Amino acid sequence: MRSISAGAYEPLAQAFLSLLRSGGKRLRPAVALAAYGLFHGPASEKAVAMAAAVEMLHNATLVHDDLIDEALVRRGITTLNAVWSKGATVLAGDYLFARAAGFAAETENVRVVQLFADTLRIICEGELRQLFSSRQWRQPKEDYYPRIFAKTASLFAAATRSGAILADATPAQEQALYDFGYNLGMAFQIVDDVLDYASDEATLGKPVGGDLRQGIVTLPFYYFLQSLPDPEAVLSSLEADQSVARLDSSASADLVAEIVARVRASDAIQASLSEARDFTERAKAALAVFPPGPYRQALYELADYGVSRHV
Amino acid sequence: MRSISAGAYEPLAQAFLSLLRSGGKRLRPAVALAAYGLFHGPASEKAVAMAAAVEMLHNATLVHDDLIDEALVRRGITTLNAVWSKGATVLAGDYLFARAAGFAAETENVRVVQLFADTLRIICEGELRQLFSSRQWRQPKEDYYPRIFAKTASLFAAATRSGAILADATPAQEQALYDFGYNLGMAFQIVDDVLDYASDEATLGKPVGGDLRQGIVTLPFYYFLQSLPDPEAVLSSLEADQSVARLDSSASADLVAEIVARVRASDAIQASLSEARDFTERAKAALAVFPPGPYRQALYELADYGVSRHV
Structure with a gap:
C-alpha cells in the first residue's frame, strides 16, 4: 500500500496534505469499511485500498467541482482553485483520479474497478446535466432525485457495494448494501441541500445560498414553491435576473438573500x-437481512450521522 | 462492448463525436493491437477494449491539455475548450477518463488496469512539473527526456505493454514491447516538438511556436542554444520578457517569431x-526477439510513420 505522497511531485503532495488535513467527515470510506466488516470484521489490505479509492475519487471530484463553481473556500479553508492556476487545479484533480484508479486496481477485483469507472461516469454525466440545466427554475421535482443520485448517492452506493463485492457477498446481500448506500447517499445530499439554505457561513465553511446563486434547484426550493399561493412571482423574479451569464451563473446577491x-x-x-x-x-x-452486530450497528450510526449534521 | 455515445448525455456525445471525427492518427491503439497481434493475430474483444482505453485516455488528456494551454484550435478544428465553458470542458475530460477506466476494466485484467492508473499518474505528474517549470529557460537538457517520457512515451509504452500482458507474453517479451513503445513514444514526441518549430500553421492545425510561447523548452531549442557562440543573449531576452504571467505564460509574439x-x-x-x-x-x-511476420512488420511501419510526419 502506497501513501498519498509517495512519488508525488512535492508541491502536489503539500497541496493534497493540506486538503486532507482540512477535515471532511470520511463518511464514504467509513461506510465502505463497515459494509466489508459485516462479513469479515477488520478490514483486509484490499478493503483499505477500496476505501482509499472511494475517498480519493470523492476528493478528485471536489477539486474539479471547486474549479467549476469557482469556489474559493471549502470546509472553511481556501480551495486549491483559489491558490493555483486553473491548469494546475485541473491536473491536481486528474492526479487524484489516477490515484483513485490505482487504489481501485489494488483491490485486484475487476468488478470493483468496473463499478468505480461506472460511478465516475455517472458523476460526470450528472454534473454536466446540472451545468447545462442551470437556471432552469421550472424543472420538475422528479428531476431532482436522479440529479442527487448522480452527484452523491452513486458513490455511497458504490462504496457499500464494493465492500460487499470484496467480501464475496451473495447477490441479495450485495443488493442490500447497495440499497443502504443509495438511501444514505440520498439522505446525505438532501441534508447538504438543506444546509445550503438553513446553516450559516461559519458552520458551513462557505457562503449560504450557493446553490441558488449557481442556478441549482434543490429540494428546499421545491417545497418552498409548493408552499406559496403564487409561486409565479418568485420564478419570474429569478428568470428576470439577467445579471449573469448562462453557464457561470450567479443570481444577484439581493435576490438570493x-x-x-x-x-x-x-x-x-x-x-x-x-x-x-x-x-x-x-x-x-435494508440492513435487516444482516444479523445484529457491531458493524451493522456502526452502519446504523453512520446513517443517523448523515442526517444529523448541524441542523 | 459499448459505443462511445451509449448512455452519454446528448450534448456530450455530440461533442465527442466531433472530437473523434476531427482525425488524429490513432497511433496508440494501432501499436497496442499490433503488439497483441504478435501473439494471437486478430484482436480479441478484450484487446479491442484495451486499445479503446488507450485512445480514450489520450483524448481525455487532450481535452484537459487544451483547457490548460487555453488552446482554441487542435487538428485544425475548434477545441471543446473554445466552445464550452471551462467547467463543462473539465467535466468532459473527466467523463473520458471514466470511459477509459471502464474500457480498461473490460479487459478483466488487473495488471492492465494498474498499468493504466500508473500511466495516468505519470502523465499528470509530468504535466504539473511542466507547468511549474514553465519559463525556466536554463533547465538542463537531461530534464527534457523524463518530461517527454511522462507526456507521451509512458502511454505508448503502456499501450504496447498492455498488448503483451493481455497476450500472456513472457517477461522478456513484455519488456521488449515496453522498450518498443517507450522508444517509439520518445521519437514521436521529439518529432512533435520539431514540428512545433519547423512546420506551418496549416499543416500543424495550430500556430507554430506554441511551446516557446508557453515557456516550454524542447529539444530543438537545446540544440539551437548549443549551436550559438553566445547563448546568453537569447536566454536573457527570454528572461527579460515580462509581458506575461508566470503560470499562464506566453512570451511576446515578436520574440517568439x-x-x-x-x-x-x-x-x-x-x-x-x-x-x-x-x-x-x-x-x-527491441522487436528482434520476435520472429518475422505481418504484425512485427506492422510495428516497424508504425515506428517509421511516427517519425515521418510532415517534416
Missing part, C-alpha cells in the same frame, strides 16, 4: 429534513 | 530529427 430568508422562514426546511429521514429509515431497513 | 525563425535556420531541426531516428531504431531493435 431574499429568497434564502423566505425559504428558511417557510416549512420547506422541515419538509426536506423529513424526507431525508425517510431515506435514512429505508437505508437502515 | 524571431527565435522560431532562428531555430529553423539552424542545425537544431536536423540534429533533433536525427535523435528521433535513433529512438526509432532502438524501438525496432
Whole structure:
C-alpha cells in the first residue's frame, strides 16, 4: 500500500496534505469499511485500498467541482482553485483520479474497478446535466432525485457495494448494501441541500445560498414553491435576473438573500429534513437481512450521522 | 462492448463525436493491437477494449491539455475548450477518463488496469512539473527526456505493454514491447516538438511556436542554444520578457517569431530529427526477439510513420 505522497511531485503532495488535513467527515470510506466488516470484521489490505479509492475519487471530484463553481473556500479553508492556476487545479484533480484508479486496481477485483469507472461516469454525466440545466427554475421535482443520485448517492452506493463485492457477498446481500448506500447517499445530499439554505457561513465553511446563486434547484426550493399561493412571482423574479451569464451563473446577491430568508422562514426546511429521514429509515431497513452486530450497528450510526449534521 | 455515445448525455456525445471525427492518427491503439497481434493475430474483444482505453485516455488528456494551454484550435478544428465553458470542458475530460477506466476494466485484467492508473499518474505528474517549470529557460537538457517520457512515451509504452500482458507474453517479451513503445513514444514526441518549430500553421492545425510561447523548452531549442557562440543573449531576452504571467505564460509574439525563425535556420531541426531516428531504431531493435511476420512488420511501419510526419 502506497501513501498519498509517495512519488508525488512535492508541491502536489503539500497541496493534497493540506486538503486532507482540512477535515471532511470520511463518511464514504467509513461506510465502505463497515459494509466489508459485516462479513469479515477488520478490514483486509484490499478493503483499505477500496476505501482509499472511494475517498480519493470523492476528493478528485471536489477539486474539479471547486474549479467549476469557482469556489474559493471549502470546509472553511481556501480551495486549491483559489491558490493555483486553473491548469494546475485541473491536473491536481486528474492526479487524484489516477490515484483513485490505482487504489481501485489494488483491490485486484475487476468488478470493483468496473463499478468505480461506472460511478465516475455517472458523476460526470450528472454534473454536466446540472451545468447545462442551470437556471432552469421550472424543472420538475422528479428531476431532482436522479440529479442527487448522480452527484452523491452513486458513490455511497458504490462504496457499500464494493465492500460487499470484496467480501464475496451473495447477490441479495450485495443488493442490500447497495440499497443502504443509495438511501444514505440520498439522505446525505438532501441534508447538504438543506444546509445550503438553513446553516450559516461559519458552520458551513462557505457562503449560504450557493446553490441558488449557481442556478441549482434543490429540494428546499421545491417545497418552498409548493408552499406559496403564487409561486409565479418568485420564478419570474429569478428568470428576470439577467445579471449573469448562462453557464457561470450567479443570481444577484439581493435576490438570493431574499429568497434564502423566505425559504428558511417557510416549512420547506422541515419538509426536506423529513424526507431525508425517510431515506435514512429505508437505508437502515435494508440492513435487516444482516444479523445484529457491531458493524451493522456502526452502519446504523453512520446513517443517523448523515442526517444529523448541524441542523 | 459499448459505443462511445451509449448512455452519454446528448450534448456530450455530440461533442465527442466531433472530437473523434476531427482525425488524429490513432497511433496508440494501432501499436497496442499490433503488439497483441504478435501473439494471437486478430484482436480479441478484450484487446479491442484495451486499445479503446488507450485512445480514450489520450483524448481525455487532450481535452484537459487544451483547457490548460487555453488552446482554441487542435487538428485544425475548434477545441471543446473554445466552445464550452471551462467547467463543462473539465467535466468532459473527466467523463473520458471514466470511459477509459471502464474500457480498461473490460479487459478483466488487473495488471492492465494498474498499468493504466500508473500511466495516468505519470502523465499528470509530468504535466504539473511542466507547468511549474514553465519559463525556466536554463533547465538542463537531461530534464527534457523524463518530461517527454511522462507526456507521451509512458502511454505508448503502456499501450504496447498492455498488448503483451493481455497476450500472456513472457517477461522478456513484455519488456521488449515496453522498450518498443517507450522508444517509439520518445521519437514521436521529439518529432512533435520539431514540428512545433519547423512546420506551418496549416499543416500543424495550430500556430507554430506554441511551446516557446508557453515557456516550454524542447529539444530543438537545446540544440539551437548549443549551436550559438553566445547563448546568453537569447536566454536573457527570454528572461527579460515580462509581458506575461508566470503560470499562464506566453512570451511576446515578436520574440517568439524571431527565435522560431532562428531555430529553423539552424542545425537544431536536423540534429533533433536525427535523435528521433535513433529512438526509432532502438524501438525496432527491441522487436528482434520476435520472429518475422505481418504484425512485427506492422510495428516497424508504425515506428517509421511516427517519425515521418510532415517534416
